[in-house]
Amino acid sequence: MFKHRHNLPLLAALAIVFGAAGYAMPQPVHADNLLIHRVQQEKGMHLPARGMTMAQVERKYGAPQRKLSPRGGDTKKHPVINRWEYANFIVYFEHDHVIHSVLNTPAGNNTSPATAN
Incomplete structure (x- = not known):
């Protein structure tokens, strides 16, 4: 009946709602921590x-x-x-x-x- 492309706006809206409601969304925390650590090291090394x-x-x-x-x-x-x-x-x-x-x-x-x- 419905084509898959019609479901994309609904899926996007659900992702925003569930993300804003505090549900756990996957985050690249490990990569962010590595980058922050690296920048701090670089600043300290002159x-x-x-x-x-x-x-x-x-x-x-x-x-x-x-x-x-x-x-x-x-x-x-x-x-x-x-x-x-x-x-x-x-x-x-x-x-x-x-x-x-x-x-x-x-x-x-x-x-x-x-x-x-």
Whole structure:
């Protein structure tokens, strides 16, 4: 009689009602906790700051364990991105300036950046 697509608004409304009524809805709590913990760790480590040059990073933190192959550079929209791996963190550079630094942890999906070709 009824087509399944007619039931979608009803199912959506029920999900909102039951969620608002305090019924347990599945939440990705574990992933949120890992992310919060990781951000707190990064703040406490004083990682290389955005805008630092490669020379400044190397003077302050020493030589990286590994300088990974650069990526991009084929167009202005895709500038050259360099990645340096240290024991506990990875630094990403656009040309020769830091754009991001992250912990090298299992929670970060970056435990082996050398394999991310």
